Amino acid sequence: MEKFSRRELSPGIYLNSIKDDRFKSCKISVNMYMPMKNDTAAENALLIQLLGRSCREYPDYMSLNREVNRLYGAAIGADCTKIGDLQQLVLSVSGLDDRYALNGEKLSQELVKLLCKMLFEPKLEGEAFAQYDTQQERRKLLELIESEINEKRGYAITQCVSLMCENDSFGIRRYGSYEQVKAVTPQQLYTAWKRLLETAVINIVVVGNPDAGVIGEMFSEKFSTINRRPENYSTRMFKLDSGVKEKTEEQEVMQSKLVMGFACNIDENDPNSADRAKLMTLVLGGTPSSKLFTNVREKESLCYYCAASYNRQKSIVLIDCGVEKQNVEKAKKEILNQLEQMKKGNISEFEINAAKLAVADSSGIVTDSIGGIDKFYTSQLFEKEIITPEQAAERINAVTAEQIVEAANCVELAAVYLLTDNKEEL
């Protein structure tokens, strides 16, 4: 069964271990956090891709991938995401646990060595990353940005967040803009790499059976050569700065995508207020028993999906649905009506219990997979206190009906984004 432990290896560097011997594989990741800034987002995003591509010893992606695949098809991850006001850069390796290697190989240590080489000994040309590598990774990142439009639901959500948070660092795109990525130079990447190692808050996370102590020592040794001056990073709750922002974008689409963003305006001094907003969101649109699913989808047959999600770091609720163009106003009205019902206290015990039970039950599911464990604990690394899934479920369970209504009454519409087709209505 999983067991979480955490210690500070040196200022701003934490070793998090979730020891669990049930899995055939393991995952070791270095999660690095920098403030999300308009002028550094693109270079950080490109940097993490470069670090995942090669290193001095394996100077091109073929030799690196070959080495990784030789270690039983292990996988390297180089990801860039947003968590609150921070940019999260993750370099990770996942692979078969030592116990199941066919010839007794010590795979996890090999993988950590490789991870260290990628992070600390990249392939450089003087004080710059290699020109050709930069060009290749830049092309891939630009194509990744271009392809965001292919997945319309995710695209619409990103657009709504950018609209809603245009004056907030949460509105900055995780990879920066297309133009910014295009402009990044190999020299800038070198500076960004130095800055990352010196100033990022770093969380090493080990999930599975490997000996985290040994892994911690390997990283400590490497970091001891770096002139570390980490800063304290935090996230500010989103607040409405003006009226409701609205934007309609036209494309040739068969189905319109409506996304509505809300500020939750929770009391930041009350440690339980986020749990209340979370449960309120689940009752509104987080399960098949929620108000949005049972009314907008099942009763009105307007949508295949209509759901609400809560972002804990920024205290934002997003509601999104896919709907026929002529039904957009009807869907919007019905969504707002369901929120209004919550505010008035028209919430049944059945609806509340269904949401609480779903949270309680999923707390047992989340720890039965490496991915679930990794995501659950990593998402909390900036919380004041790190709790287990069971504790998280207990806190949700303690929220009362009155508190849900109270949380709903703090919710304020901030942005409405619509992606719709450009044809005239018949």
Place this chain on the structure above:
Amino acid sequence: MEANIQEIRNERLNEKYYKIEHKTGLTVYVFPKEGYKSSYAVYGTDFGSVNTHFMSDGREIISPDGIAHYLEHKLFESEDGDAFAKYAVTGANANAYTSFEKTCYLFSCSSNLEENLRILLGFVQQPYFTDETVKKEQGIIGQEIRMYDDSPDWRVMFNLLGGMYHNHPVKTDIAGTVESIAEITPEKLYECYNSFYTPENMALCVVGDVDVELVLRLVDEIVKPGDGKRVEKIFPPEPKGVASEYVEQVFPGSVTMFQLGFKADGDMRLDERQAAACEVMLFALASNSSPLYEELMNRDLINESFGYEQLEGPGYNGVLFSGESKNPQEAAKTIKKYVADACKNGINKEDFEIAKKAIYAEYASYLNSVSAIGGALIGCDFTGRELFRTIDEAASVKLEDANEMLRLMLDPENTTLSVIKGGTE
């Protein structure tokens, strides 16, 4: 308890599961995972989107496209209420899906397993279709179809299958079309239900914090015995060659992407050794450490979205390569060139050794996840394979097996290229 219980073990991975031939005709799998808090159950029928034409009780039936998927949606409603509402009282996370060849109903839970199994076994056996409830679903599924119409990834695949197959229904969208689902009536749903939702045609897999006794007790109590009748699935004759070598769709608001399909003999069913050998062969040929990948990447013909898969079912078999590309024709030409070279010279020995370990580790890692095991067990049941044997075969597969699969699966002279031409460049 009248049931034939077989224990299947794997010493190398220290795992075991039970296969039970129940007296009702239902095949039941129970895979206990020590130390796991959660369970996953999947109850499925060997009936998917390709089964629109069949003989049942001596009667020939032709159903509208999309009926298996429609039936999946409608089965959630019983006379005594919605299955989601029943699960809401237990907290389980329930869902269902329809693929080309099967329809599955599933849940994950970490408490109330018995009650959840009762709900699952209960509602799947209680069809309740009325004119009103069937009509109501048209709006919801209509929006699901529209959602896929806007997905270039989905369109590039169905355009490809439309190019590869002359007649086989694998080329038809799983959910059908807005027009075809308008023809669905309660009677047509009952025809399919009564033909395919019989214990002989179904399997139940329960994985995780579970024991055989509980599952058998519930199956004994709830599952109604079948009448032993078998439904006969009918497929139109399918020529060996592809229907067209090139298909294209202009898709504003998308980047340009492709799928290249190699059509293989649709009557060929891979056994465990062949299935493992095929995966190893594809890894050796096209993984991110293969010379093919290197050339495609260095010439800017692909990006990280590049991938491949084998697609097999009743009457169809083949391999698909896919990805975004600024020049799909050149990417396809390069893939075919490497395939032709490999067919001539065989797979490189070192690439093969790397691939073999990688596929063994990938298969072994499936056993981490209760949902992955459940999905693999039900897939194995309907294809006649055994889960552990597939993993063992990956660990022991030979180079000549991989080369044989290369020749059987990849004919560079029998391909279709499907291109989505984007409008954002």
